[in-house]
Amino acid sequence: MTHRENILAILHGQDYEAMPIVSFGYWRETLQKWAAEGHITQEEADGYAKEGDNSQWDQSVMKRLGFDFNWNSCVGCSVDLFPNFEKEILEKRPDGSQVVRDPVGLIVLEKPGTVSIPAEIGTSLMDRESWEELYLPRLQWSDDRYNAELLKSLTSTEGREIPIGIHCGSLMGTMRNFLGVEQLSYLYVDDEDLFKEIIDTMAGLSYKWVETALKSGAKFDYAHYWEDICFKNGPLVNPTMFREWVGPHYKKTTDLLRSYGVDIVSVDCDGCIDKLVPIWFENGVNTMFPIEVGTWNASIAPWRAQYGEGLRGVGGMNKTVFARDYKAVDEEIERLKPLIELGGYIPCPDHRIAPDAKFENVQYYCEQLRKAMSK
Secondary structure (H helix, E strand, C coil), X not given: CCHHHHHHHHHCCCXXXXXXXXXXXXXXXXXXXXXXXXXXXXXXXXXXXXXXCXXXXXXXXXXXXXXXXXXXXXXXXXXXXXXXXXXXXXXECCCCCEEEECCCCEEEEEXXXXXXXXXXXXXXXXXXXHHHHHHHHHHCCCHHHCCHHHXXXXXXXXXXXXXXXXXXXXXXXXXXXXXHHHHHHHHXXXXXXXXXXXXXXXXXXHHXXXXXXXXXXXXXXXXXXXXXXXECCEECCCHHHHHHHHHHHHHHHXXXXXXXXXXXXXXXXXXXXXXXHHHHHHCCCCEECXXXXXXXXXXXXXXXXXXXXXXXXXXXXXXXXXXXXXXXXXXXXXXXHHHHHCCCEEEEECCCECCCCCHHHHXXXXXXXXXXXXX
8 A cells, every 4th residue: 555545544444554654844953953963964954945845855854764754745825915015124123133024914023043933013904904905905816826737737646655635724823824813812802893804805715725726626635724823721712703703614615625525624723722623623624733742732532532533633743752862752652552543543743843853863763653553
């Protein structure tokens, strides 16, 4: 069986030959560190920085580590601002930091030497006037948002070695990017009509893209959303609102996907997602990816107990063990074994492999997990 065939069998609760060992890529800084240490070439590190996931450079590094492939194999289009804003420096401060308007209009504070997410300090989307003038014109559907030739290349699954997904975009995560968490919260209270209109607009773009891609004859093995609307203590949005205003949009699109035979639909949402899982699940999103272990110890086990075998998962491997030693890796694999035995679950490091990871620990993980799964 190919990796694709094994993956589809696992997620459908069917017999399979081997569990593919998968990852979700790495921070660019991780590869630069590994190149400096001599584990990979500088060409590989720089090539990945330019071309990203599933490029020849990514495949080369994956092979060195022992992974079978990078899980990030989705085909998408622009279901965001089109075009983006030009990045603009609004203020330069004495300490070297800069106040910047980013490509989606968020006002952020960028500090020199910082590679994590910059601090949000404002937004260009302040009211209906700015929505209609600056944002709505950039959120209209057009055929130049997607690559028609790429869709033509996907009309057959013959020879497909790994699963290929369709990226459905985001119904609220991108909206959170536009507004920032604070303004998102205020807008829900200050102007419900505008809040809902933004959701409906983003959902409309998502649906139009999925409909266009499916009607083209392109064949996909799964579908995937990106949201990132939770943090370590739970959702950043009101679950009651999410069920009422966002849930039906998921249902409309997942029904369309199933009519074309795409019955695995996943969502990437960081943070503690427990209060949103039932809303996704009842509206056709049946696979959680990643399952961010975090400080709240997320796991597929309690979700499976609550929602049954129809709830699948990819992720849930605590990548922090890569910074420690072989013993920590062994303990993590032992923790994963009973989760794998539940079925419908594929372990994957939860998010990209960070710069504190030791190359030899990642290699050891791949070797030991493969051995464990072959028994």
